[in-house]
Amino acid sequence: MRLSEIYKNKEKPIFSFEVFPPKGDNLDKKIENLFSELNKLSKLKPALISVTYGAGGTNRDTSLEIVKELKTHLKQPVMPHFTCVCSSREYIKKYIEEIEELGILNILALRGDEPQDIDVCYRDFKSALELIEYLKNYSELEFAVAAYPEKHPRAITFDDDLNVLRKKQDLGAKVAYTQLFFKNDNYYKFHDECTKKGINIPIIPGILPVASFSQLDRIVELSGVQIDKKTYEYFEKYKDSKEDTIKAGIEIASCQCQKLLEFGARGVHFYTLNKALSSTEVIKNIT
Ligand code: FAD
Numbered sequence: 001m002r003l004s005e006i007y008k009n010k011e012k013p014i015f016s017f018e019v020f021p022p023k024g025d026n027l028d029k030k031i032e033n034l035f036s037e038l039n040k041l042s043k044l045k046p047a048l049i050s051v052t053y054g055a056g057g058t059n060r061d062t063s064l065e066i067v068k069e070l071k072t073h074l075k076q077p078v079m080p081h082f083t084c085v086c087s088s089r090e091y092i093k094k095y096i097e098e099i100e101e102l103g104i105l106n107i108l109a110l111r112g113d114e115p116q117d118i119d120v121c122y123r124d125f126k127s128a129l130e131l132i133e134y135l136k137n138y139s140e141l142e143f144a145v146a147a148y149p150e151k152h153p154r155a156i157t158f159d160d161d162l163n164v165l166r167k168k169q170d171l172g173a174k175v176a177y178t179q180l181f182f183k184n185d186n187y188y189k190f191h192d193e194c195t196k197k198g199i200n201i202p203i204i205p206g207i208l209p210v211a212s213f214s215q216l217d218r219i220v221e222l223s224g225v226q227i228d229k230k231t232y233e234y235f236e237k238y239k240d241s242k243e244d245t246i247k248a249g250i251e252i253a254s255c256q257c258q259k260l261l262e263f264g265a266r267g268v269h270f271y272t273l274n275k276a277l278s279s280t281e282v283i284k285n286i287t
Helices: 028-043 059-073 087-100 128-138 158-170 186-197 213-223 229-237 240-264 278-284
Strands: 014-019 048-051 078-084 106-110 142-145 175-180 205-208 267-271
Touching: 014 078, 014 205, 014 278, 028 048, 028 059, 028 278, 048 059, 048 213, 059 078, 059 087, 078 087, 087 128, 087 229, 128 142, 128 158, 128 240, 142 158, 158 175, 158 186, 175 213, 186 205, 186 240, 213 229, 229 240, 240 267, 240 278, 267 278
Parallel strands: 014 048, 014 267, 048 078, 078 106, 106 142, 142 175, 175 205, 205 267
Antiparallel strands: none
């Protein structure tokens, strides 16, 4: 189904999952584990499973392998992410043709962050807007875009981000998925500001059920995502027990998702970190 059809359904919340291509040692084993988790996620009949894509095409082959597995074996609705930074026009056209041949209908169109370890970085595209304009010339794909309730870290003002999102909508974006956040109030405020700007595509909250305290610390440090003291300390209390941290993550994410759906969010996009358990439990708790 195309994005525009998926999000037309207003009767029940629309759930989607994000996974990423593993890397490093024992890649075959990691991919095998991921396929097993995808099998579990598939049983929840998600509206979409999205697969991240390294900026500059650094993990192109693994990303495509996962997309193919989801599409051809698991028969899942799959949405590849696609980043344009450092890629040439020809390279992008070829990749898009390849995924359209697989029967993919939707992509998440992104700029991406310039990788440090790349030999050649083409300067054909500077933003997701330029990628979208290019794709529209020859592709029938529908596209989703990224949104930032707590502002993109490099955007100068919050308003700049909103203007970019409005342009993405004007170019035909069907839905926006947000960067992960822990403070729902930031999403509510962002949503209201979007409405004032005339942005009326669904803005789907991106939610991470925390599964490890060190991972939470790393995410907060690297991305600057806001988290209130009480929630942080709640996780800290369980930091020595993996099992208790997972339980706490499910509890906090369930509460967060419940409130977001009550506010009117049309669905939730789960950052699964390649594990099915927490998102599965959250969905059970809120449906
Ligand atoms: P744009 O829409 O071009 O920019 C978004 C906003 O950030 C705009 O307001 C823009 O002005 C501002 N901005 C961006 N860069 C700068 C800059 N240098 N200076 C000033 N302002 C700037 N990354 C990956 O590599 N692979 C993925 O698969 C991936 N998936 C993602 C999925 C989601 C749901 C989200 C929210 C992000 C994802 N990202 C991914 C991260 C994303 O590529 C980065 O956040 C990137 O910096 C911006 O991409 P964009 O498409 O939002 O860019």
